[in-house]
Amino acid sequence: xxxxxxxxxxxxxxxxxxxxxxxxxxxxxxxxxxxxxxxxxxxxxxxxxxxxxxxxxxxxxxxxxxxxxxxxxxxxxxxxxxxxxxxxxxxxxxxxxxxxxxxxxxxxxxxxxxxxxxxxxxxxxxxxxxxxxxxxxxxxxxxxxxxxxxxxxxxxxxxxxxxxxxxxx
Numbered sequence: 001x002x003x004x005x006x007x008x009x010x011x012x013x014x015x016x017x018x019x020x021x022x023x024x025x026x027x028x029x030x031x032x033x034x035x036x037x038x039x040x041x042x043x044x045x046x047x048x049x050x051x052x053x054x055x056x057x058x059x060x061x062x063x064x065x066x067x068x069x070x071x072x073x074x075x076x077x078x079x080x081x082x083x084x085x086x087x088x089x090x091x092x093x094x095x096x097x098x099x100x101x102x103x104x105x106x107x108x109x110x111x112x113x114x115x116x117x118x119x120x121x122x123x124x125x126x127x128x129x130x131x132x133x134x135x136x137x138x139x140x141x142x143x144x145x146x147x148x149x150x151x152x153x154x155x156x157x158x159x160x161x162x163x164x165x166x167x168x169x
Contacts, residue, residue: 001076001115004031006104009044020104022114029125031077031116033085039101046108058105065091065110075107077116080124 004022007030011018018040022031035043042058055063065072070092077100079086087103088095098106107114 001117002027002121004077004114004116006043006047006108006114008047009035009040011040020101022104022116024116024121024125028127029121030128031121031125033100033104035101039099039105042105043101043108046105058102058109061106062109072106072110072112074112075103075114077103077114077120079117080120085120085124 003025005025007021007023009018009020017034018037019032019034020040020043022033024030042056045052046058052059062072072089072091073093074090075087075098076090076095077085077087085100087098087100089098089103089106090096104114
């Protein structure tokens with residue numbers, strides 16, 4: 001398993017398809033996952049720290065876990081089959097099946113790590129050498145720089161470049 005950071009969410013034009021882009025920590029691979037509009041909004045809101053006046057579904061899940069004394073320790077993107085990404089929530093050591101987009105939205109709210117199976121990264125990861133990547137011991141790039149790089153990447157990419165098949169595929 002390789003740890004991933006969430007770079008951001010963007011709507012790819014002209015198809016108007018939302019996607020989330022994850023980046024391999026300490027590596028040069030990016031993992032694009034095409035997702036639904038609701039999940040894109042949930043992920044973007046979590047990244048921006050938007051707190052709704054009443055808990056939405058992903059917030060509610062985190063609140064339920066906390067209220068019952070359970071801990072979401074990590075999220076794993078485990079498989080890519082037929083263009084569909086599969087994920088699990090690791091709660092108190094128990095793996096619960098989840099859509100990858102929901103798992104990412106919940107992980108951001110719970111503040112836990114996201115990991116991806118090496119074979120999934122090998123199959124669907126996009127190699128993007130990062131000339132500006134920090135050397136060991138240096139500070140990482142700020143989020144504005146990452147977002148700018150993400151936008152530049154999306155301007156040059158086409159959904160056909162990836163394994164597709166609909167939301168969460």
